[in-house]
Amino acid sequence: MNTARPPLPTEAAVWAEANAALLDLLRRRDPAHALQRLARACVHLLGGRWSLIEARHRGHAIAGGRFEARRERPTVPAGLAWQVPLKHLGSTVGTLQVELPAGTELETASERLRPLMEAAGELIAHWLAARGQVGADSLSLQRAAMREGGTFVWEWDLATDALGDIDEGALMLGYPPGSIGHTQADWDRLIHPDDVDGVEQAYQAHARGEIESYRAVYRARAAEGDWRWIEERGRIVERDMAGRPTRMFGTQTDATLQHQLEQARRNQLAAEAANAAKTQFLSRVSHELRTPLNAVLGFAQLLEVDRGEPLTLAQRRRVQLIRQAGDYLLAMIGDLLDLSLVEAGRLPMQEESVPLGALVRDCLDLVRGQAAEAGVILAQRLIRPRVAVRGDTMRLKQVLINLLSNAIKYNRRGGSVELSAHIQGGQCLLEVRDTGIGLPADRLDKLFLPFQRLGRESGPVQGSGLGLALSQALVQAMGGSLSAHPLPAEEGPGTAFRLVLQLAD
Structure with a gap:
């Protein structure tokens, strides 16, 4: 084994080796062989000791490119030893133990080696599934728990357009298994026509590397004919030699309730804004109306008490009607203003x-x-x-x-x-x-x-x-x-x- 410890490899080299190991798994359907390839690639890239340890520390470990069975956890090598949990779909499936070059910043190493860690997590998960190790902390239970929470896992082979686990998405929408097809094109036919372009743009942005992961929220037609809101997330995990995506996986979540709650929140904010605008409008209008109305009532009172030019009985009755109508209108304006203020919580009260x-x-x-x-x-x-x-x-x-x-x-x-x-x-x-x-x-x-x-x-x-x-x-x-x-x-x-x-x- 080469014990020299060169600087961290380039980002392009890391991506190339990670994709190569995943492509080997896709072609051979042999996770053990793919793990061997990944181990050899890591030794080649880092030049130091490297171990992939199954999560429960009782299965297999990989070191120096050799696939070995170990009953005990390997000893921590000399030098700067770094241990990182490896995850797959949110579940810890193993541990990466690697000896890094002296002086390496862990944050830099974590970002640079992220494709290798993701590939390692994916391969260990497939290796565990192939060995039938499905205990209480297995992927099957993880997927079952996600399914109960309304989240479903999908895997897309772009070369064949095959969409793995499409039946889980169909179940989310109320369709029986096998009824909507088995390709991405079949699923796309369920997407609301107004949302198709947005979904495609989100995928293309991720495929071009403009965004780290794919995310889209769209409507899909359910079995009963209604539209359900779906939140879809994913990541491209394999590319060919030309950099074109060949494999992608992710999750789908029924976001209908969340969308309805968000819509209700927006409606409430709009109603509050409208109510505030109404209060402000009524307040201004009330003040504007009171000024000329008080003038009308004031002149009506002057007419009633004018002894120099006294009113006839008929005129006095008419002026009284003016005053009554004015008083009624003034009271209504006051009630309207009070109501708007109390609804807005701005009416002063002395308890x-x-x-x-x-x-x-x-x-x-x-x-x-x-x-x-x-x-x-x-x-x-x-x-x-x-x-x-x-x-x-x-x-x-x-x-x-x-x-x-x-x-x-x-x-x-x-x-x-x-x-x-x-x-x-x-x-x-x-x-x-x-x-x-x-x-x-x-x-x-x-x-x-x-x-x-x-x-x-x-x-x-x-x-x-x-x-x-x-x-x-x-x-x-x-x-x-x-x-x-x-x-x-x-x-x-x-x-x-x-x-x-x-x-x-």
């Missing part, structure tokens, strides 16, 4: 302990005039003193007034609105119950959507359909919930709105 009794009294006082004008009776069940809830006082008052006002507007003359409160564990349940026209049960799911009035757009009661959507958003922002329920049939038509809030400590 505090809110005494429930005082809150309820204030809200009832503010709607008494409206109830009297509509002929609706306001009722209140006894609320325990000193009960307090967590929330923003102003926003809670806004929600309660909206619920009470709706209960009055959509009621009937002689009807009633009842406000009650119950303590349930650490929560307070506020209920606004009315004896009005009721709500259709099959449309309750749309009640809290913006601009939804459930078919009452042309009715006598004015409304924008924003109040309930805003109320629910505000309550949820305060950690509570708001829901609507039809009254039991024996109680007649009507609706109960239930507001659940956390009790203050």
Whole structure:
């Protein structure tokens, strides 16, 4: 054996010897012979000691170009000994033990000798398979585990176009074994027409050496006619003397679920961006509308109080209508802006302990005039003193007034609105119950959507359909919930709105 240790061989020489050993395996189908050739090539290239050891240290080893049987792990040779695990399809099948020239950087050696290590891993794997050594850590179990995880192994002989293990890919798509053919051309017919060019470009880039490995994500037609997303990875492992690819292997993975999750993530990001743009737009529009609207309301007020040129009764009535319409529009703009801000999480809130009794009294006082004008009776069940809830006082008052006002507007003359409160564990349940026209049960799911009035757009009661959507958003922002329920049939038509809030400590 030549004990001289020349510098590391050239990259071209390493690739040539690795390809030659793999080509020998392809032609002879004799992994032991191919391993002998690889060992001789390594001794020739490195000039030092070289050993390939089967992973469990109880099989064969190769040293100095001779194929030997060893029961014990070889002794570490003198000099700079380097041990590297050899892998095949992610499984460690052996160990490379080599004596490198003094002063060699291991990182440089690792990159330079990588083709030899890959070839050695491939040959040892074939040698183990040929000897029938298929124990718990064997390649068959590795492939079975990959198959269970939705990943399948393929091997492509470019000279014959034979695609090994194509039946595993067919199984992934729901086809029975042998039903789609046995060549790469047969598999290509399953690829979505829009993805064919991308797959070919990825392969050609790898074949030209522009990228280290091949990767493509494409759609393939499944047995049931739907399209499944496939992630395919591979590497050319053999080339002929002219450098043309002759053998390639890799994996296929069903990436449909991953693609759907990624698409859902992109949709969510797009929705968030659209929501942010909507909030910004509404904010700007609201401010722009408020300025001229306040001017309209201001001049209407001046007309009403102008004693120098007093209005006639008819003119005064018309100015009052202008003010009413302006006030309604201004309130709608405010609700729209609040809703956009709370949806974006940008509405300022001051969480505090809110005494429930005082809150309820204030809200009832503010709607008494409206109830009297509509002929609706306001009722209140006894609320325990000193009960307090967590929330923003102003926003809670806004929600309660909206619920009470709706209960009055959509009621009937002689009807009633009842406000009650119950303590349930650490929560307070506020209920606004009315004896009005009721709500259709099959449309309750749309009640809290913006601009939804459930078919009452042309009715006598004015409304924008924003109040309930805003109320629910505000309550949820305060950690509570708001829901609507039809009254039991024996109680007649009507609706109960239930507001659940956390009790203050």
